[in-house]
Amino acid sequence: MSARSRELMGLIPVSLLVSAGFAAVLTTRAQEVSDATLSYGLVFLGLCLAGHFFIRARLPDADPYLYPLAALLAAFGLVMIYRINAELAREQAQWFVVGLVVFCATVVFLRDHHALERYRYTIASLGIALLVMPRLPGIGAPVNGAYLGVKLGPISFQPAEFAKIAIIVFLASYLRDTGDVLVQSRSTPRSAGQQALLFAIPAVLVVLVVLVLGLGTAGTVLLAVFTASLVAVLRERPSVKHFGPLLLVWGLAMLMLLFIRDLGSSLMFFGGFLALLYVATGRLSLVGVGATMFLGGATFFANSVSHVKERVDVWLDPFAPRVVQDEGYQIAQSLYAQADGGLFGQGFGQALLQIPGGGPLLPAAHTDLIYAVITDELGLFGATGLILVYLMFAARGFKTALVAGDGFSKLLAAGLTAVLALQVFVIVGGVTKTIPLTGVTLPFVSYGGSSIVANMMLLALLLIVSDHARKDRGSVQGGLV
Amino acid sequence: MNRQIVQLFGLSMILFATLIAFTSRWTVFEADALKDPNDRRGQANKRELIAQQQIPRGLIKTADGTVVARSLPRGRGEERVFTRTYPEAGLFAHAVGYSFIQRGSAGIEQSRNDALVGEENEFGTIFSELQSEEREGSDVISTLDTSAQKTAAQALGGQTGSVVAIEPQTGRVKVMVSLPEYDPNQIPDRFGPLASDEAQPLFNRATQSSYPPGSTFKVVTAAAALDSGKFTPDSVVDGSSPRTISGAPLANSGGANFGPITLTEALTNSVNTVWAQVGEQIGPKTLLEYMNRFGFNRDPELDYPDGQMLASGVRNAKGDLVDDTGGFDIGRVAIGQGGEEGTTLVSPLQMALVACAVGNGGELMRPRLTERIVGKDGRVDERLQPVEQSQVMKRETAEQLAGMMSNVVNEGTGTAAALEGIDVAGKTGTAEVDNATSNQAWFIGFAPVQNPRMAVAVTIERTQGQGGTEAAPIAKQVLQELLQ
Numbered sequence: 001m002s003a004r005s006r007e008l009m010g011l012i013p014v015s016l017l018v019s020a021g022f023a024a025v026l027t028t029r030a031q032e033v034s035d036a037t038l039s040y041g042l043v044f045l046g047l048c049l050a051g052h053f054f055i056r057a058r059l060p061d062a063d064p065y066l067y068p069l070a071a072l073l074a075a076f077g078l079v080m081i082y083r084i085n086a087e088l089a090r091e092q093a094q095w096f097v098v099g100l101v102v103f104c105a106t107v108v109f110l111r112d113h114h115a116l117e118r119y120r121y122t123i124a125s126l127g128i129a130l131l132v133m134p135r136l137p138g139i140g141a142p143v144n145g146a147y148l149g150v151k152l153g154p155i156s157f158q159p160a161e162f163a164k165i166a167i168i169v170f171l172a173s174y175l176r177d178t179g180d181v182l183v184q185s186r187s188t189p190r191s192a193g194q195q196a197l198l199f200a201i202p203a204v205l206v207v208l209v210v211l212v213l214g215l216g217t218a219g220t221v222l223l224a225v226f227t228a229s230l231v232a233v234l235r236e237r238p239s240v241k242h243f244g245p246l247l248l249v250w251g252l253a254m255l256m257l258l259f260i261r262d263l264g265s266s267l268m269f270f271g272g273f274l275a276l277l278y279v280a281t282g283r284l285s286l287v288g289v290g291a292t293m294f295l296g297g298a299t300f301f302a303n304s305v306s307h308v309k310e311r312v313d314v315w316l317d318p319f320a321p322r323v324v325q326d327e328g329y330q331i332a333q334s335l336y337a338q339a340d341g342g343l344f345g346q347g348f349g350q351a352l353l354q355i356p357g358g359g360p361l362l363p364a365a366h367t368d369l370i371y372a373v374i375t376d377e378l379g380l381f382g383a384t385g386l387i388l389v390y391l392m393f394a395a396r397g398f399k400t401a402l403v404a405g406d407g408f409s410k411l412l413a414a415g416l417t418a419v420l421a422l423q424v425f426v427i428v429g430g431v432t433k434t435i436p437l438t439g440v441t442l443p444f445v446s447y448g449g450s451s452i453v454a455n456m457m458l459l460a461l462l463l464i465v466s467d468h469a470r471k472d473r474g475s476v477q478g479g480l481v
Numbered sequence: 482m483n484r485q486i487v488q489l490f491g492l493s494m495i496l497f498a499t500l501i502a503f504t505s506r507w508t509v510f511e512a513d514a515l516k517d518p519n520d521r522r523g524q525a526n527k528r529e530l531i532a533q534q535q536i537p538r539g540l541i542k543t544a545d546g547t548v549v550a551r552s553l554p555r556g557r558g559e560e561r562v563f564t565r566t567y568p569e570a571g572l573f574a575h576a577v578g579y580s581f582i583q584r585g586s587a588g589i590e591q592s593r594n595d596a597l598v599g600e601e602n603e604f605g606t607i608f609s610e611l612q613s614e615e616r617e618g619s620d621v622i623s624t625l626d627t628s629a630q631k632t633a634a635q636a637l638g639g640q641t642g643s644v645v646a647i648e649p650q651t652g653r654v655k656v657m658v659s660l661p662e663y664d665p666n667q668i669p670d671r672f673g674p675l676a677s678d679e680a681q682p683l684f685n686r687a688t689q690s691s692y693p694p695g696s697t698f699k700v701v702t703a704a705a706a707l708d709s710g711k712f713t714p715d716s717v718v719d720g721s722s723p724r725t726i727s728g729a730p731l732a733n734s735g736g737a738n739f740g741p742i743t744l745t746e747a748l749t750n751s752v753n754t755v756w757a758q759v760g761e762q763i764g765p766k767t768l769l770e771y772m773n774r775f776g777f778n779r780d781p782e783l784d785y786p787d788g789q790m791l792a793s794g795v796r797n798a799k800g801d802l803v804d805d806t807g808g809f810d811i812g813r814v815a816i817g818q819g820g821e822e823g824t825t826l827v828s829p830l831q832m833a834l835v836a837c838a839v840g841n842g843g844e845l846m847r848p849r850l851t852e853r854i855v856g857k858d859g860r861v862d863e864r865l866q867p868v869e870q871s872q873v874m875k876r877e878t879a880e881q882l883a884g885m886m887s888n889v890v891n892e893g894t895g896t897a898a899a900l901e902g903i904d905v906a907g908k909t910g911t912a913e914v915d916n917a918t919s920n921q922a923w924f925i926g927f928a929p930v931q932n933p934r935m936a937v938a939v940t941i942e943r944t945q946g947q948g949g950t951e952a953a954p955i956a957k958q959v960l961q962e963l964l965q
Contacts, residue, residue: 279485324525336526338507339515352528356535356562361528380501380508387497387504394497398490402483414486421493425500432503 003064003470004056010068011052014075015045021079024348040093044078051100055463058107062467063400069393070444070459074452076386077445080373083349084366088447095449099456106460113464117408120173127166128252130159135259147260148439160265161441161454164419165461168272171249172411175280198235202227222292222299229288249273250290254297263298263311264426264438270294272419279414280407315436330363331430331437334372337362338383338432345379352376366447368439371431386445387428394421397462404469413465416458534562534582539597539618541577541589544655544852547627549573550580550590550665552618565590569627571662572634575685576625576654576850578786579665584672588685589850591786593621596854596862619862620855624653632962633658636955642922642941643686643829646959649837649927649936651867652846654783655963656937657830659686688781688790691826692940695910695948696751696894697923698817698825700835703748703882705771706759708843708874714745714881724754726812727820731757734911748885749893751909753816760815765805768815769795774873775835776845778802782870783830783848793831795823817910833938836925839886840906840933843879845870887930890953895924897953900961904930907956909948919943924952928960935963 001009018041048071055067074096082089110116116123134140134147150159206227210220253270260266270290278287302312310327318328318335340346351373355361365373375383397417404410420443427446430437441451507515517523541550549572552563565580567573578588586594594600599618626646633644633656646656663675663682675683684690706712720739723730733739733753739746747755760768772778778794780787794802795814798821803809809823817825830848838845847870854863874882886906889895894909907926914921922944927936937959939952 275489279482279489282482282485319522319525321524329525332525335507336515336523336528338504339512339526340528341508342512343509352532355527355531356556361531375504375508380505383504383508384501387501391494391497394493395490398486398493401486407482410482410486414482414489418489418493421496425496428500429503432500432507434499434503 003062004052004060006064007055007067008052010065011045011048011071014048014068014071017072018044018075018079021075021348022082025079025083027349040078040082040089044075044093044096047096047100048075051103054104054107058104059463059467061470062463063396063470065396066393066400066459066462066466069389069396070455072389073386073393073444076374076389077370077442077447079348080370080377080445081366081447083377084353084370084373088366091449092447092452095452098449099452102453103456103460106457107464110460110464112468113412113461114406114408116169116412117173117176120170123166124170124174127163127170130163130166131256132259133159142261148262148265157450158441158448159450160260161448161450162457164269164272164423165416165454165458167269168276168415168419169412169461171273171276172408172415175276176407176411199228199231202231219299222295225288226292226296229285229292232285233283233289250293250297253294254301258301258305261305262438262440263436264430264440266298267294267435268419268422268426268440271422272415275418275422276411276415279401279411311436311438315433318433330369331433333362334369334431334437335433337369337372337376341376341379341383343379343381345375345377345382348377350377364439367441368427368437368446369431370442370446371428374445387424390421390424390443393417397421400462400466400469403473404465405472409465409469413462416462420455420458530582533598536598536616536618537563538565538580539599539620539855539857541593541597541621541623543573543623543625543627543630544653545627549577549623549625565665567665570664570666572627572630573625574662574665575659575687576623576657577665578789579668581669584668587786587789589621589623589785592784593851593854596621599857617857619857622852622855623850624648624655624852625657625850626655626963629656629959629962630658633955633959634660634662636958637941640941640944641680641686642939643690644937644939644955644959645687645829645833646935646937646963647833647837647848648846649841649933650846652837652848652870653852654848654850655935656959657687657850659684685789686829686940686942688783688785688828688830690828691791691793691796692828692921692923692942693819693912693914694817694825694827694832695912695921695923696753696756696817697832697835697908697910697925697938697948698815698827699748699751699756700839700882700886700908700925701772701775702756702760702763702768702815703744703885704775704839704874704878705768706744706763707881708771708878709763709767711763711767712744712759714885715743717741717743718747718755718758720747720752720755722754724757726754726757726761727810731812745885745888748908749888751889751894756816757812761812763815765807765809765811765814768811769805771873774845774871775831775838776870777827777831781828781830781834781848784851784865790830791828793827794825795819796826797821797823817912829938829940832923832925832940833936836907836927836936836938838873839879839882840927840936841879842876843872843874845873883927883930883933886926890926894947894949895926895953897949898924898926898957898960900928900957900964903928903960903964905957905960906930906933907953909953911948914943919945920947922946922948922951924948924956926956926960928964935960 022041081092133150139150139152140147148158206223253266256266274287274290302309314323314328318331324332353362353365362369394417401410401413404413423440423443427440427442429435441448443455514520514522538552540548542548549569550567553566554561554563578590580586580590597618599616637660644656644658647654661680661682720742722733722738739752779792780790797803803823807823810820813819814825819825847868849865851865853861856862883906887904890899890905890907895907898905898907905928910923912921922941925938927933937956939956941951944951
C-alpha cells in the first residue's frame with residue numbers, strides 16, 4: 001500500500017471519532033439534533049479529506065501517519081470544544097479552514113525547507129519580535145499576570161505559538177553550522193593526576209559553597225550537576241566565540257521569564273533549545289550546564305518576582321485555605337474534575353462544567369484545562385489514549401529526523417517535534433500539578449486560532465522535511481519505506 | 482545525530498509516562514481524598530453537591546404511602562436543579578430531616594442520602610452509563626405511620642416533649658415525634674432564627690435529649706436484679722421511707738411508708754427506697770452490664786445520622802459518660818436519679834427500646850426508620866429485615882418483668898394508660914427538675930402484654946403533672962391508634 005493510501009486509512013479512525021463523539025454529546029444533551037450541529041462533523045471530515053488530497057498531490061512521499069494523527073487530535077479537540085460550547089466549536093472549525101489554508105500555503109511557497117536557512121537571522125529577529133510583542137504598550141496586556149497575548153484591533157493572537165517555530169528554524173540552522181565547532185576538542189591529553197585535580201578542586205569548592213550558603217538538597221544537587229557539567233565542558237576547552245550562543249539563549253530565556261513572566265513557555269523554548277543543542281553536539285555536559293542554569297535562574301525568579309513566586313506556591317499547595325478559592329482555584333478545580341473522571345470517565349458530555357445559575361466551575365475549560373475535561377469525561381484510559389497519540393506523533397516526528405539526509409533537516413524535524421512534545425508536557429503537566437500551571441495550549445486540541453494555525457504550519461514543515469527525506473531514500477534504495 | 486534523536490524520543494516517553502502517572506494519581510489514587518469534604522484536599526470540592534442538586538432525589542414516604550419529601554425541578558437544560566419540598570411540613574421534621582444545598586442535610590435525608598441520589602456500586606454505575614440513563618434517586622419507604630404520628634403530635638398538644646413508638650418484634654419505628662417541631666420547607670430561608678430559637682425546634686428530643694428518666698429506669702434495674710438471679714418478683718425488701726442511701730436520706734413519692742413488700746408491689750407503687758436498695762445490692766457493675774445490653778452508653782443502632790443521636794447512660798457533672806469505677810451513687814442511679822459523680826440521663830428512643838426488649842421476650846431488635854428502598858423502575862433495591870441487636874435478658878425474666886409492668890397499668894401508677902380489651906404493661910416516671918419546681922413526666926410501656934406488637938415511650942418537659950397523669954394518657958392514645 002502506498003504511503004498516501006495508508007494516510008487515507010488513517011483518517012478512518014478520525015471519522016469514527018468525530019461521528020461517535022458528536023453523536024455521544026448530542027445524545028447526552030437529548031436536545032434537538034439540528035442539521036447545523038451535525039454538519040460540523042461533516043465539514044471537518046471534508047476538510048481532512050481535502051488536506052489529504054493536497055498532500056497526495058504536493059508531498060507524495062511524506063510520512064503517512066503525521067497528518068492523520070494531527071487530524072485525530074484536532075477531531076478530538078473539536079468534539080470536546082463542541083461539548084463545552086457549541087459556538088466556540090463553530091469558531092474552531094473556521095480556524096481549521098484558516099489553518100489548512102496556511103498549511104497549503106506553506107507547502108506551496110516553501111517547496112524546499114533548506115530555503116529557510118538563508119533567512120535564518122531574519123527568522124530569528126522575527127521570533128524575538130513576536131515574543132516581545134505582548135509587552136508593547138497598547139497591543140499587549142497581561143492575562144493572569146503573564147504576557148502571552150496580543151490584541152491588534154479586532155485580531156488577537158498568541159505570538160509565542162508562532163515564535164516557537166521561528167526559534168526552532170533559527171536554532172536548527174545555526175547549530176547545523178556551529179554544532180561541531182562548539183565541541184571541537186582542543187584539549188591535549190592530560191595525566192591522571194591532572195584529571196583528578198580538575199574534578200577535585202571544583203568538588204571541594206562546591207562543598208564549601210554549600211556549607212557557607214547553607215543550600216538545601218535541591219540547591220546542592222543543582223550546584224553539583226552544574227559544576228560537574230561545566231567541568232566536563234571546559235575540559236574540552238571550547239572557544240568562547242562558539243560557546244557564546246549558549247549564554248545568549250540562556251539570557252534570552254531568562255529575559256523571557258522576566259518579560260513574559262511565564263515559566264511554562266520559557267521552559268518550552270529553552271527545553272527545545274537544549275534538545276537541539278544535544279542533538280547537534282551529542283554533549284550531555286552542555287545540556288547539564290544549560291538545564292542547571294535555567295533551573296537556577298527560574299528558582300531565583302521564583303523567589304524574587306512575586307508573580308512567579310505565587311505561581312510556585314500555588315503549585316506546591318493549591319489546597320491551602322488561603323489560595324484555594326483564589327489563585328489556587330483553577331488548579332484545584334482541575335484536579336477535582338480529574339478525580340471525578342476515575343478510570344473510565346463519566347462519558348462524553350457528562351462532566352460538570354457550570355455552576356447552575358452561576359459562572360463556570362472550571363475556568364478556561366476550552367483552553368488551559370481542556371485536558372482536565374477530557375480526563376473527567378473519558379477517565380484515565382481516555383487521557384492515556386490522548387497522551388499516546390501525542391507519543392505516536394512524536395515518534396513519527398523523530399523518525400522523520402532520523403531518515404532525513406542532512407543536518408539541518410534532522411535538527412529541524414527533531415526540534416519541531418521536541419518543542420511540540422514539550423508543549424504537551426508543559427500544559428498537561430500544569431493541569432496535573434506535575435509542574436506549575438501556565439497558559440499554553442494543548443496542540444491541535446485546545447481552542448484557539450493561533451494555536452491551530454501555528455501547529456498546522458509546524459505540521460507542514462515536518463511533512464516537507466519528511467517528503468524530501470523519504471524521496472531521497474526512495475531514490476537511493478529504489479523503493480518506498 | 483541519530484543516537485541523540487533516539488534518546489530524545491526516549492526522554493519524551495519518560496516525560497509522557499510522568500504525565501500519565503500524575504493523571505492516575507488524581508483519577509485513581511487520590512481521587513477519594515479529593516472528593517472527601519473532610520479531607521484538606523477535598524474541602525473546596527463542591528462538585529458532588531452541585532451534581533446532587535441536578536439529580537431528582539427520590540421520594541420519602543411513610544409506611545402507608547404518604548409522601549413526606551419530594552423534589553421539584555427549577556430551571557431548564559444544564560441549569561436545571563431540583564429543590565426539596567416537604568408536603569407534611571413539620572409533622573415528620575425530625576425523623577425525615579431536610580436536604581438543601583445551602584444548609585446540608587439531616588435525618589433520613591442524610592442517613593439515606595446514597596439511596597436518595599441513586600448512588601450505586603461502581604459496576605451498576607458503569608452499566609447505567611452504558612444505557613445512558615439519567616441518574617435518578619431511589620425512593621425511601623420509611624417505617625413511620627402517618628396517623629399514629631399525627632395522633633402523638635396532637636396528644637402532646639403543644640407541650641414540649643417527645644413520643645417514640647417501636648414494634649418490639651421487628652424494630653420498626655412507627656412514631657417519632659419531637660415538639661416543638663419546625664417546618665423543613667423554611668430551612669433555606671429561616672435557618673438562622675430556627676437555630677437560635679430558645680425553644681430549640683431543630684433539636685430532636687426523641688434521639689438527642691438527655692432527660693432524667695425518673696422511675697421508668699426502675700425497669701432497667703428490675704431486669705438486672707431478676708436476670709442476674711439475685712432477686713425474684715416475690716423477693717421482699719423493706720419499703721419504709723425515708724431510708725439512708727449513700728449517706729443521704731431518700732424518700733418515697735409523697736413520703737409513703739410501705740414496710741416490707743415484694744418487688745412486684747414495689748414496681749406497681751414505684752417505691753424508691755426498695756429499688757434504691759436493690760440497686761445497691763446488685764452493684765454498679767451489674768447495672769451497667771445490663772444497661773449496655775439495652776443499648777445504653779453508645780449511640781442507638783438506628784439508621785439515623787450519628788450527629789443527631791446521643792448515647793443514654795450515667796453522666797457526671799461534666800456531661801461525660803462514666804463507668805462503674807466512677808463511684809456514683811448507685812442507689813439513686815438505679816431509680817433514675819443521681820448526683821455529681823453520675824446521674825442517669827436518657828433519650829425517649831432509648832427508653833422505648835427498653836420497653837421493646839421487655840416486650841419481645843428479652844430480645845432487643847435493632848431499631849430502624851427505613852422499611853425498603855425502591856428504584857425508579859419500581860424494583861425493590863433493598864428490603865430491610867428485622868435484625869437482633871442483643872439478647873438483653875432471659876425469656877423468663879422478660880415474662881416476669883412484663884407481668885410486673887402490667888400490674889403497674891392495672892392497679893398502680895399507670896392506670897391512665899389502660900386500654901379497653903387490650904392488656905397494657907408499662908411504667909411511669911416523674912423526675913423533678915429545675916430545683917423541684919417542675920417535672921419531667923414519663924411513661925414507657927407495651928401492648929398487648931401476651932403478644933406485644935407495640936412499645937412506646939412518652940415524655941413531657943417541665944410539666945407540673947406526673948408521669949401517670951400526663952404521659953400515660955398520651956401513650957394510651959398512641960397505642961390505641963397503632964393497635965386498632
